[in-house]
Amino acid sequence: MSLDLDRLTPWLEANVGWQGPVSATKIQGGQSNPTYLLKGDGRRLVLRRKPPGKLLKSAHAVDREFRVQRALADSAVPVAQMLALCEDDDVIGSSFYVMGHVAGRTFDDPRLDELPLNERSSYINEMGRVLAAVHQVDLEATGLSDYGPTGNYFRRQVDRWSGQYRASETDKIEPMDRLIAAMDLACPDDDGRVALVHGDYRIDNLMFAPDRPQILAVLDWELSTLGHPFADLAAVIMQWQMPPGDQGRGLRGIDRVAQGLPSDADFVAAYCARMGLKKIDNFGFYVAFCFFRMGAILQGVMKRALDGNASDPERGLRLGAFVPLYAEAGLEALG
Numbered sequence: 001m002s003l004d005l006d007r008l009t010p011w012l013e014a015n016v017g018w019q020g021p022v023s024a025t026k027i028q029g030g031q032s033n034p035t036y037l038l039k040g041d042g043r044r045l046v047l048r049r050k051p052p053g054k055l056l057k058s059a060h061a062v063d064r065e066f067r068v069q070r071a072l073a074d075s076a077v078p079v080a081q082m083l084a085l086c087e088d089d090d091v092i093g094s095s096f097y098v099m100g101h102v103a104g105r106t107f108d109d110p111r112l113d114e115l116p117l118n119e120r121s122s123y124i125n126e127m128g129r130v131l132a133a134v135h136q137v138d139l140e141a142t143g144l145s146d147y148g149p150t151g152n153y154f155r156r157q158v159d160r161w162s163g164q165y166r167a168s169e170t171d172k173i174e175p176m177d178r179l180i181a182a183m184d185l186a187c188p189d190d191d192g193r194v195a196l197v198h199g200d201y202r203i204d205n206l207m208f209a210p211d212r213p214q215i216l217a218v219l220d221w222e223l224s225t226l227g228h229p230f231a232d233l234a235a236v237i238m239q240w241q242m243p244p245g246d247q248g249r250g251l252r253g254i255d256r257v258a259q260g261l262p263s264d265a266d267f268v269a270a271y272c273a274r275m276g277l278k279k280i281d282n283f284g285f286y287v288a289f290c291f292f293r294m295g296a297i298l299q300g301v302m303k304r305a306l307d308g309n310a311s312d313p314e315r316g317l318r319l320g321a322f323v324p325l326y327a328e329a330g331l332e333a334l335g
Contacts, residue, residue, distance in 0.1 A: 003036060003047070004092050011091050012038075015084040016045065016098055028312065032222055032301075033062060037101065044103075045083065049096035051309050063087060064147075065221045066097040068196070071142040076133040080207075080217045102217045104207040110251055111244060111259060120260040122213040127203060128267055130215045131236070132274035135195040135229040144196060148226030152190035153197075154289060157227070158183050165296035168303035170320075175327035176295055182334055183292050186285055193230070199223025201232045202239045204249070233271055234286035237264050238294065241287070241329065247318065284333050291330030295323045 003024045012018035022040040024047070038045040050062050063085060070082040081100035089095065112120045139145040149156065162180050198205075200223050207217040241264075242250025256263055262270075272279060280286075302320020305313040 003049075007091050008047075011086060012045075012098070015086070018043070032220075033065070038098070044101035046080070046099050046101050047096055048099070049092065050094040051304070061222065062095050062097055064224065068144065068147065068221050068224050069099070071144050072137065075137055075142060077130065077137060078215050078217050080219070102207050103210070104216045105210050106204060106207055108204045109244070109249055110203050110240060111254060111261070117260040119213065121262055123208065124262055124267065125270070126208075126213045126215055127206060127236070128270050129274065130206070130218060131198075131201055131232060132271060134198055134201070134218070134232065135275065137196045139194075139196065139226070142196075144226070147196065147224075150194070150226075152187075153194075153227035153231070154187050154285075155190070157231070157289070157293065158187050161293050161296040165299050168296070168300040170299070170303055170306060173299075173324050173327060175324050175331060176299075179288075179292050179295070179327045179330045179334075182331060183289065186288070186334060188282065188285060191228075193228050194226055195229040197225060197227040197229060197232050199225065199227075199232070199235075201235055229275070230280060230283075230286045231289060233268065233280075234283065235290045235294075236267065238287050238290035238329075238333075240264060241333075242325075247322065284335055288330040288333035291326045291333060295326035295330065298326065299323050 005022055005024060008024075009018070009022050012022060019041045022038055024036045024038055027035045027037055027046075032051075033048050034051055036047045036049075038047055048062060048065065066082055066085045069079040072079045073081070080102050083098045083100060085095075085097040086092075087095045107114070107123075110124075112123060115123065137144065139147070162184070165176065165180065198218065198221060200220055201218075205218065205220045206215050207219060208214065209216055239249065240251040242248035243252050244250055244254060251261065254261070268280065268283070271277075298319050301316045302323070305316030305320065
């Protein structure tokens with residue numbers, strides 16, 4: 001995963017006006033597209049690349065990440081500044097893009113233990129505010145009206161991720177087999193809702209200001225597309241239903257009132273108010289869908305770790321062990 005700085009430096013000079021030597025430090029945490037902090041020339045930039053090696057079709061689309069964030073530059077959705085995209089594999093071995101560095105604060109754990117008790121709800125509220133902003137993006141004005149296929153989003157996603165899971169399968173996981181079959185049967189008809197969806201909206205993909213509950217940038221747009229906004233909302237709730245701690249990073253079993261955190265119902269109600277909705281029917285399906293998709297994603301992470309081209313192989317193997325847990329949770333959400 002190291003960068004060929006001898007080849008990268010002249011590309012930076014030609015495409016982002018870089019001058020002088022450059023150093024690169026891999027940023028820990030990402031499991032899909034390796035990300036690096038570039039230093040030198042009195043500047044800090046961030047490079048995000050497609051991993052090397054054999055990859056699943058349509059995965060790791062850094063060109064789409066670049067496109068959507070550039071399109072959102074003047075919108076109500078905060079994003080990093082997109083500087084340049086390189087689709088020439090000869091430079092560093094795979095496609096990549098360079099963006100401005102956002103100096104801020106991230107949180108890995110939704111319990112927000114590092115914040116004072118009376119400030120935690122305001123950070124979650126900001127998370128909900130920006131989520132609604134993503135779903136209210138004017139697709140025509142931003143040039144994103146063709147950013148994804150039309151038709152039944154959930155039908156398309158269930159079929160896609162079922163195929164991705166099978167392509168990454170390393171062992172038979174009986175709960176995942178049952179969940180795939182159940183999702184196929186439970187998939188709802190298209191209700192006509194279409195919005196920009198992030199695809200992996202959670203608190204560790206948000207860059208907050210260092211000293212206040214303001215999101216400076218929404219990160220990791222790899223799974224973004226045009227689709228159904230309830231998938232993003234349910235993804236937040238799915239994450240919170242996982243066990244707390246380093247691996248689950250959820251809120252299951254946490255006394256949220258005592259911890260200054262909103263309930264699932266409060267978060268969903270605030271979202272509905274922002275979007276002008278009275279309520280959301282069949283919400284269990286949307287949560288189950290998110291467990292199903294995350295199970296498929298983690299199976300892909302594990303497969304890349306076994307194949308030797310994961311961003312963090314050791315962590316990839318640990319996360320892959322969660323696939324049965326996600327599958328069981330998905331079945332439970334379906335009822």
